[in-house]
């Protein structure tokens with residue numbers, strides 16, 4: 001664990017700097033004055049209860065959503081200000097693994113990974129072949145190039161999606177819930193792959209997960225979101241040993257504590273009574 005990986009790390013350690021972010025789909029805000037730093041070269045986990053805005057944050061970093069206030073800086077450029085060609089260029093530096101893998105069902109494994117290369121580059125076919133084979137080798141699926149998505153297990157499909165996310169050699173890879181629906185062994189494979197790809201390819205990785213144990217096991221640095229802001233942040237061990245009641249409530253999965261239920265319910269006994 002690197003001691004410099006804190007929220008106070010100097011600007012050159014940051015790949016992404018978010019300051020005073022304010023965002024809402026309606027008048028109700030999801031983020032209110034939120035600031036955070038994604039350290040370069042590290043795996044950062046973004047955790048927090050369902051609906052707190054984790055996927056929304058990835059949309060803002062990718063420039064798909066625009067903040068009402070504040071700034072989002074990616075490698076020295078303002079994502080929130082970028083439009084058209086500039087935004088397109090920024091996005092090419094970011095790979096995204098969507099929840100549910102989102103493979104194109106009428107293309108085989110090879111073509112799914114070749115897709116972004118064909119769409120976004122003018123590379124000749126023989127180079128595309130080499131790149132796709134290299135990406136497949138990285139996720140251990142070079143032998144599965146000709147399989148259709150329907151022939152892949154959930155864990156394999158996730159690995160193909162991972163290979164596709166890194167097809168264009170991005171600097172940043174964002175993973176939205178990469179562990180959902182996987183058995184423990186496939187989950188372990190994905191955890192290991194995210195770490196290995198990050199380190200071997202000198203990437204920066206952002207992993208959105210509500211799986212606390214997987215998040216803590218994979219991340220160098222952790223943010224816990226909630227209450228329109230960052231509830232807590234630190235290295236995985238700092239978070240694990242945190243005395244902060246909000247962080248503890250989340251980490252221990254306690255239903256009751258300083259963070260209120262988002263959808264309060266009547267007392268259970270009242271709901272069960274018929275009168």
Ligand SMILES: Nc1ncnc2c1ncn2[C@@H]1O[C@H](COP(=O)(O)OP(=O)(O)OP(=O)(O)O)[C@@H](O)[C@H]1O
Pocket residue numbers: 025030048049050051052053054055056057210
């Ligand atoms: N396109 C949209 N239009 C309107 N509201 C949206 C839209 N997308 C998300 N929201 C709302 O914004 C809030 C944050 O959603 P978001 O998907 O970012 O949460 P999340 O933390 O990723 O949750 P989960 O863990 O369940 O995936 C939720 O209240 C959600 O209903």
Ligand SMILES: [Mg+2]
Pocket residue numbers: 054055056176
């Ligand atoms: Mg989400």
